[in-house]
Amino acid sequence: MKKILFIDRDGTIIKEDPNNYQIDSIEKLFFYPRVIFFLSRIYEELDYEFVMVTNQDGLGSVNFPENKFWPIHNHIINILKYENIIFSSIHIDKTYIKDNLSTRKPGISMLLSYLDKSIYNIKESFVIGDRLTDIMLAKNLGCKSIWIKGNNNFENFTEEEKKYFYELYKKKLYKTISLKTNKWKDIYEYLKNKNKKIEIYKRNTLETNITISLSLYGNGINNIHTGIGFFDHLIEQISIHSLMDINLYAYGDLHVDEHHTIEDVGIALGNIFRKSLGDKIGIERYGFFILPMDDSLSKVVLDLCGRDQFNWNANFYREKIGDIPTEMFYHFFKSFSSSAKCNLHIISTGNNEHHKIESIFKCFAKAIKMAIQKNHNYILSSKGLL
Numbered sequence: 001m002k003k004i005l006f007i008d009r010d011g012t013i014i015k016e017d018p019n020n021y022q023i024d025s026i027e028k029l030f031f032y033p034r035v036i037f038f039l040s041r042i043y044e045e046l047d048y049e050f051v052m053v054t055n056q057d058g059l060g061s062v063n064f065p066e067n068k069f070w071p072i073h074n075h076i077i078n079i080l081k082y083e084n085i086i087f088s089s090i091h092i093d094k095t096y097i098k099d100n101l102s103t104r105k106p107g108i109s110m111l112l113s114y115l116d117k118s119i120y121n122i123k124e125s126f127v128i129g130d131r132l133t134d135i136m137l138a139k140n141l142g143c144k145s146i147w148i149k150g151n152n153n154f155e156n157f158t159e160e161e162k163k164y165f166y167e168l169y170k171k172k173l174y175k176t177i178s179l180k181t182n183k184w185k186d187i188y189e190y191l192k193n194k195n196k197k198i199e200i201y202k203r204n205t206l207e208t209n210i211t212i213s214l215s216l217y218g219n220g221i222n223n224i225h226t227g228i229g230f231f232d233h234l235i236e237q238i239s240i241h242s243l244m245d246i247n248l249y250a251y252g253d254l255h256v257d258e259h260h261t262i263e264d265v266g267i268a269l270g271n272i273f274r275k276s277l278g279d280k281i282g283i284e285r286y287g288f289f290i291l292p293m294d295d296s297l298s299k300v301v302l303d304l305c306g307r308d309q310f311n312w313n314a315n316f317y318r319e320k321i322g323d324i325p326t327e328m329f330y331h332f333f334k335s336f337s338s339s340a341k342c343n344l345h346i347i348s349t350g351n352n353e354h355h356k357i358e359s360i361f362k363c364f365a366k367a368i369k370m371a372i373q374k375n376h377n378y379i380l381s382s383k384g385l386l
C-alpha cells in the first residue's frame, strides 16, 4: 500500500513573502534552503508518493489573477521535476478563510480519494507544512505531520492560526506532530530512519549463541561483541564501509578455541543478509571494489545470485593476527558465501598481514554497498529470480 507525503508549498518548498504577499513574480521566488537536495533524496531513496496541497487565497480574483500565478507555479514544478521530484497530483484551493469551505486546508474534501485503505496507507503517511492548518490537516486525514517551524512565532500568527493554536492544545493535536524542525536535512533523516527495515536473526547451538540485527540501508552504526577483540574490529569495518547497521552479540565456546565463534558468526551474518535482501527486487546484484591499505591491495567481487561459490587468493604467513588464527579468515568468508548464497571472490596482496586482512574486510564492505544499491524496480536476471 502506498504511503504519501502531503507537502505544502509556500513556507515549506518555497519561502513565504516577508510581507505576506502572493508569490506572483520571479523576484519573489526563493526556495527553502536545501529543499531540492533533500526532497530529491526522499523521492529516490524512500517509498513515498508526493502530493502537493496548497491554499492560494483568492487565486483568480482581481488581486491575484491566474495569469500571475501559473507561470511562477509551473516554473517551481519544472525545477523540481528536473531534479526528479515528481508530484503525482497537486491540489490548490483558491478560496478565502471567510468562505469556510471544506476544500481549503485543513478541510479534506479535495483529498478523500487518499482515504481508500485498499490503496493507501494513510497511517504511515505525513503532512509536511509550516502552518497549524497543516497540522490540522494531518489530524483530519488520520496521518502524522512534520512541522516546519521557519519564521513562525505566535505574534505573526493570523487569526485563523491563533484559533487553531488553541485547538491544538485543546484537542491534543500535538500528538500528530512527529517532528518539529526548520531543516529539510532533519526531515530526510527522520523519514529515512523511520523506514529502516531491521531484520533480527538468532542462532543457538551447543557451541555458540548468536543474535544479530541488521539494517541494509543504515548509517554504519554498529555494536559488536564476539569476545574476540580483533574480530569485533573487523566486523565493525563491514558496518562502517557498507553503511549497514549491525548489532551482533555472540557467546561462543572460546574456552575451546575461536573456531566455532568465527565460523558461526559468518553463517549467521550470511543468513541475516540473505533474509534482509528479500526478493532482491531493485538491487544492483553485482558489486566489486579494489581497495588499497598502504602496502596491501585487495579486490572483492560478488554476485548476489542465489548460488554460493567462494574463491580465495590471499596468503597469510603469521599464525595469528590479534587473537584470530589466520586460517579462520578463509573460513569466515566461505561460511558467509554459503549462507548468503552469493558468489564471492577475494584476492589480496601485501607485506603487512594486518593491513592485508583489514583491507579485505573494508573492500568486502564496499562491494556489498554497491551490490545492494537500489536504482530501479527490476530483478536483474533473465530467469526472473535471484
Ligand SMILES: [Mg+2]
Pocket (backbone or CB within 6 Å): 008, 009, 010, 011, 012, 129, 130, 131
Ligand atoms: Mg505554508
